[in-house]
Amino acid sequence: MSHKHPVTTPRKSATFDDYTLSEIRRAAATGIYDIRGSGAKRKVPHFDDLLFLGASMSRYPLEGYREKCETAVTLGTRFAKKPIELKIPITIAGMSFGSLSGPAKEALGRGATIAGTSTTTGDGGMTEEERGHSQTLVYQYLPSRYGMNPRDLKRADAIEIVIGQGAKPGGGGMLLGQKISDRVAHMRNLPKGIDQRSACRHPDWTGPDDLEIKIQELREITDWQKPIFIKVGGARPYYDVALAVKAGADVIVLDGMQGGTAATQEVFIEHVGQPTLACIRPAVKALQDMGMHRKVQLIVSGGIRNGADVAKALALGADAVSIGTAALVAIGDNDPKWEEDYNALGTTAGAYDDWHEGRDPAGITTQDADLMKRVDPIAAGRRLANYLKVMTLEAQTIARACGKNHVHNLEPEDLCALNIEAAAMAGVPLAGTSWIPGQGGF
């Protein structure tokens, strides 16, 4: 039947888009907030909005091979008797045994060790696999204190006090019953199969003045040997970094909103915490204002994907970066070869983020004995080492093109921005101009 008049094209709402409509329906059906893993998925200003200038008439590049571009970094020079020496400025971020399987943690340890860098434990404590296979292991100290004990503290290479993480600044750990297996329950001292409730503040201190005393205690327990890191999400980076320095940190880890989590509320991930790009310059400025840049090292995480991201973070003033999501992808997370299994779960490779359900087809974010077998720790470790190698080579390529013999010699002045937001956030000029929004220029 034909219409008398022309009708408009059906138009969906940008505000009430398909995803939003489906979420409203889901909320109405279940009465519970949506929980998922990974970091912020929506597009925000990021490193892709920055470009390096490279070599020119005034700057001369370094040749490959003979003209070295160094990548080593030392963490924890401020107070620790035994700082950590890394071959590359890329570390593996804290991810818990519990949210990840044992073989996955082993793979991360193996890969990091081949590459000459560190891994980090997560909420739930240190496993033998990880300590055994990871040459340099950072031990997280979290509000929950699951599995925390002095023996692991003393055999760690560094201690990372977690104030928050980029996905959920102000949220605690979350692990649902499906993943609280016998082993996890034993490590965390919880009944099997319950939904773990999370503490979001540390149980025995609140505030940087009392954190200072807690750090003193941890140093006394470990005879002042180990670097103490403080990890914060992307909340108030200038003040957070200043306070971390005043509380006595050796190293600060700053995690932007793209940083992943195993599980938390979707609204927390997408609507709390700043993009990684927005956090770096304020953090570095705080260090510079206190005369602590390069003396208290800064590690940046949250959406680091390739050597260009590494180089840009370093150019903006970071000492190193940390990868979480990218490391999981390297060892097999969201691989299209499991597409049938993803479809059976109602999703597709690249979109799968219901890691809290413990049914990960890739066998990484699960405690299921059969699924876990899909990760061969040795092969996966090799893949991670390959990926770290590529990122390092990429960063070196860029640094050489900018005339640097060490990746730490990259500077903000080596960069320009493709749009105004990135220019303002990173504090570098808009391409083609000398204008940094907020700082004058033309």
Next chain:
Amino acid sequence: MPVFDLATTELRDLNASLHALDKDGGNEEFEVTNPRGAHAVAVGIDAPVNVQIKGSVGYYCAGMNETANITVHGNAGPGVAENMMSGKVVIKGDASQYAGATAHGGLLVIEGNASSRCGISMKGIDIVVKGNIGHMSAFMAQSGNLVVLGDAGDALGDSLYEARLFVRGTVKSLGADCIKKDMRPEHIEILAKLLSDAGITDVKPEEFTRYGSARQLYNFNIDNADAY
């Protein structure tokens, strides 16, 4: 007997000496004088030493203690015996906030009062308090026993897991998912042993009321949303 006078000796030297002890050694005696509220006194010990601290300490005394016997002849600041694994810590006076926080084992005896958040996040420690305890005690307490001869403050056992709470006096209010429970013979036995270990002979287990988790928050249910 080694005596460390903290008025003239660095805290670092005290803790380093305690850390240098042989884990399989005998029960050496150490004395610490003039602590005057210092923090991190006698932390991270992992040998069966007896440490007598003559005076009041600041934060985190006996933190992460393993196998040592530590006595504070005075008051203790926040976080005494935090994350203790085993051993015994006795506070002759009062303890401040977070006493025994997140500790996995051992026995903490407080002869005076404990302040707020006593036994917060406890993971297996036994705590015996002769006096009262403050608000938010046994918050998210996972396992272990908390015994209180006096009264408890507001929100006892909020978000409780499997820890057992025994209170002889009154409880100002109970926290989410914490309820009164029956005392059965096995609880009387546990309590009798704890009182004996703490050197308390003038009260009986039958005088206590047991509190534990209602276990309604163990798996998320929309009808319990108000409890969060």
Next chain:
Amino acid sequence: MCGIVGLFLKDKSLEPQLGALLSEMLVTMTDRGPDSAGIAIYGTDQNNLAKLTIQSPEPETDFAGLTDELRAAGIANASILPKSTHAVITVGADQIDATRAALAELRPNIRVMGTGNVMEIYKEVGLPKDVVERFKITDMSGTHGIGHTRMATESAVTTLGAHPFSTGSDQCLVHNGSLSNHNNLRRELSHQGIRMETENDSEVAAAYLTGEMAKGKNLGEALTSALDDLDGFFTFVVGTKSGFGVVRDPIACKPAVMAETDAYVAFGSEYRALVNLPGIEDARVWEPEPATVYFWEH
């Protein structure tokens, strides 16, 4: 984030030592606050006289000849006692407002730290031992006093950002913690005409209390209202002409230790702050309960 100390003397014979005792308590708390420090001392009530404690970034030029100019402006009996970057101007008891107005005209760079019959406030950027030395606090006597050493959280490290904050005659406040609704409150209080100089959350708390007392509440009632109207984490120690008050928020995570003997009531963020007080070995030492107002008055 910070260290707080307070001392209220019951025994008059200790009054000459008030400054010395309070200074030692404050210096012990240095680790908690490396950025700036301040002390308020409540001294003797000189009948019919009042004081303004002022601060200048250029004290030599600003304080020179100031009393002559004030007298010329009608403040008949103005006298001045300079102390480094601060000075105490003494005037007739009913001339505080007129003096403020005159100062604003004659020396726009000068800031008024506090006013009242008996209160003097000294605060500066720097470590407690330096601040105490600069203003010769150890020589001062008084009936009660409070002190604070600051670790700045979300606002700048400046002289004005230091505590104690005063927004009323003989009234001041120090704060350990972090408020979370101070920006909204600041806007409301400004709208009511209450003046604040900084972006500091603690200054908002002081202004709030002053506002409540201006409505007729006494300090205890104002502190009780604060428990409802202020959000966040706080331990407050407040001073008024005759008294000294303590209140902690309902969650009460920030530390607070009190000691009482027949001679004094003392407050410290840590027990360490109290260890050198006379008779501390036999003092009653306790921690204030959350959401409870404590007050001692002469």
